[in-house]
Amino acid sequence: SQTIHQWPATLVQPVGSPLSLECTVEGTSNPNLYWYRQAAGRGLQLLFYSVGIGQISSEVPQNLSASRPQDRQFILSSKKLLLSDSGFYLCAWSGRMNTEAFFGQGTRLTVV
Amino acid sequence: AQSVAQPEDQVNVAEGNPLTVKCTYSVSGNPYLFWYVQYPNRGLQFLLKYITGDNLVKGSYGFEAEFNKSQTSFHLKKPSALVSDSALYFCAVRALLSGGSYIPTFGRGTSLIVHP
Numbered sequence: 001s002q003t004i005h006q007w008p009a010t011l012v013q014p015v016g017s018p019l020s021l022e023c024t025v026e027g028t029s030n031p032n033l034y035w036y037r038q039a040a041g042r043g044l045q046l047l048f049y050s051v052g053i054g055q056i057s058s059e060v061p062q063n064l065s066a067s068r069p070q071d072r073q074f075i076l077s078s079k080k081l082l083l084s085d086s087g088f089y090l091c092a093w094s095g096r097m098n099t100e101a102f103f104g105q106g107t108r109l110t111v112v
Numbered sequence: 113a114q115s116v117a118q119p120e121d122q123v124n125v126a127e128g129n130p131l132t133v134k135c136t137y138s139v140s141g142n143p144y145l146f147w148y149v150q151y152p153n154r155g156l157q158f159l160l161k162y163i164t165g166d167n168l169v170k171g172s173y174g175f176e177a178e179f180n181k182s183q184t185s186f187h188l189k190k191p192s193a194l195v196s197d198s199a200l201y202f203c204a205v206r207a208l209l210s211g212g213s214y215i216p217t218f219g220r221g222t223s224l225i226v227h228p
Contacts, residue, residue, distance in 0.1 A: 006155070034215065043220040044156075044202070051213055090155055094216065099163065099206070100146055101216045103155030 002027035006104025019078040023091030031093040033074040038088040114207035118219035133188040135203030144206035
């Protein structure tokens with residue numbers, strides 16, 4: 001069966017520090033991968049998606065970047081965090097037929 | 113643009129009563145529709161989907177959803193609510209981007225509160 005791992009679960013970082021959140025998927029090949037941010041426990045904002053290794057599409061301009069160094073690994077990064085980067089970050093994957101998505105447990109990021 | 117709308121920020125229902133969480137969609141072509149549930153500080157969990165076939169779709173935890181093409185709706189339902197059903201519910205559609213990729217696009221979410 002397929003599983004998705006996202007870590008860490010919580011993170012407190014000072015303003016100006018770097019960020020690296022990692023997400024890995026097991027039990028499937030060539031998944032579509034996504035990073036979402038959820039503010040205030042409500043709507044999901046798509047940040048990045050990837051349909052293959054090294055292929056990253058960004059949906060909104062921001063202080064963040066994403067990389068996909070391996071087929072089932074998706075990394076969200078920042079060189080210098082801003083207060084406004086605080087939020088709940090969710091990684092997800094879907095199959096090539098683009099039907100349902102499966103989510104990681106999320107990372108609560110607080111920038112102080 | 114393909115999108116879904118959830119007109120209610122919050123739905124309150126008494127335990128044991130039927131519940132409905134509303135969703136309408138705007139899609140060109142045949143819609144791929146989904147429902148997800150999110151518990152506090154957790155990722156979203158897939159509940160059910162409609163792609164084709166029977167308009168009444170059954171999913172996890174006793175939930176079901178009815179696809180109505182004429183009303184462009186995909187409401188989530190459960191015959192008898194449980195307190196443990198209290199959570200945030202998201203409707204989603206498979207949306208086609210300009211680059212040719214499909215991505216899941218979510219509604220704003222509806223908070224379901226089931227009172228004992």
